[in-house]
Amino acid sequence: MQEFLNMGGYGAYVWPSYGITALVMVVLLIASLRSLRASEATYKRLQAELGQGEEQETETTNGDEA
Amino acid sequence: MHRFANPTRFLRIAAAVQPWVVGITALLFASGLYMAFFTSPPDYQQGETVRIMYVHVPAAWMGMFCYAAMAIASAVSLIWKHPLADVAAKATAPVGAAFTFLSLVTGSLWGKPMWGTWWVWDARLTSMLILFFLYLGYMALQGAFDDRARGAKASAILALVGAVNLPIIKFSVTWWNSLHQGSTVITMDGPKMDASMLWPLLLMAFAFKGYYVWVMLVRMRQELTANKVRILRLKQAHGG
DSSP states (O other): OHHHHHGGGTHHHHHHHHHHHHHHHHHHHHHHHHHHHHHHHHHHHHHHHHTOSSOHHHHTTSSOOO | OGGGGOHHHHHHHHHHHHHHHHHHHHHHHHHHHHIIIIISOOBTTTBGGGGGHHHHHHHHHHHHHHHHHHHHHHHHHHHHOOHHHHHHHHHHHHHHHHHHHHHHHHHHHHHHHHHSOSOOOOHHHHHHHHHHHHHHHHHHHHTSOSSHHHHHHHHHHHHHHHTTHHHHHHHHHHHSOOSSOOOSSSOTTOOOSOHHHHHHHHHHHHHHHHHHHHHHHHHHHHHHHHHHHHHHHHHHHTTO
């Protein structure tokens, strides 16, 4: 295990490479998902406020989650 | 092609495809990472640092792939006014910027132990840095106009002009002297790499591609929902 983490003496370069890659990709994914949820919530709220029953064709895609 | 131009239909297809994309991406990451760390050997010259390749090279490929996708979508948006093309280009930009950033940082972390320096101003590294700035410029330009349509048009033109950088990146290691090694995967004679390293590299490359499709679908859905919100806000402002 110690040997694996040491990476032949290059652990200080290998692990940060994987670490920053994972960090950037996870942050971008979560930010995108949260922004989608926020937009969908705003859309539902506005639709309820306007009380639009006739806009069924745009409604069909709105029920699914991210 | 125009069957998919309808945003409502696109949203329905995107929602149906997404679980598959997520599952396939997770499988590719699991197998790619396992091979990258456990079955692939250390390099005879570069030792264990060669494992940086399995994130560095896919990130660099995707940085370029996303830019090409963004430029093509921008062209389609400018020429045919396809309603989804602009949304796709816009959704791609931050993902491409993230990948390009990662290729620069992991390249630096690989360069320090192998070349003895974090950075050199040679053609490959500099053209990759320019690619990163092109993404930032594209995103900044998009938000710089009050009129959204003008912002979209200006940034689409920037994306097209910047595409000239892509062949420069690809051939930079051939045209100029560079510390960066030449192509070993995409060559005229096929890959010059052992299968034990080529497999994890390709798996990771497809994992990155799956991740891109996933995030792009999420961001496109967000953008289309935000458009619908704007329409409702206008209706509200005009008294329904």
